[in-house]
Amino acid sequence: MTPLEIRLTPQALTLVWPDGSATLSAQALRAACRCADCHAAALRGQAVPVPVATALAGLAPLGHYAVQLRFADGHERGIYPWPYLQQLAATQEATAANGPLRSGG
Numbered sequence: 880m881t882p883l884e885i886r887l888t889p890q891a892l893t894l895v896w897p898d899g900s901a902t903l904s905a906q907a908l909r910a911a912c913r914c915a916d917c918h919a920a921a922l923r924g925q926a927v928p929v930p931v932a933t934a935l936a937g938l939a940p941l942g943h944y945a946v947q948l949r950f951a952d953g954h955e956r957g958i959y960p961w962p963y964l965q966q967l968a969a970t971q972e973a974t975a976a977n978g979p980l981r982s983g984g
C-alpha cells in the first residue's frame with residue numbers, strides 16, 4: 880500500500896492512506912531512523928541521539944516503496960519504507976493510549 884498523499888512540515892510528516900491518515904513527528908522519525916549511523920548506535924545498545932530541535936528539511940521518494948527523509952541538521956541517510964512508517968504510526972497510537980513513552984530500556 881502506498882500513501883495517496885504525503886505532507887511535510889518542519890515538525891511532522893503526514894501520510895494519507897486509503898484507509899486513514901497518520902502524522903509522525905520529526906522527533907519520532909529521527910528516533911526511528913535506521914541509517915547506518917543510527918543502526919550502529921542501536922546495535923551498541925544506545926538510543927539514537929536526537930537533537931532537541933529536530934526538524935524535517937525535505938524528502939525524496941525512493942521508487943514506490945519508501946521515502947528518504949532529510950533533517951535540518953543534515954542527517955539525511957534514513958530510509959523509511961511505507962510498512963515501517965505504518966508500524967511507527969501504529970506504535971505511536973498504542974503509546975499514546977497507554978501513557979507516556981518510557982525512556983531507557
Ligand SMILES: [Zn+2]
Binds near residue numbers: 913915917956
Ligand atoms: Zn540516522
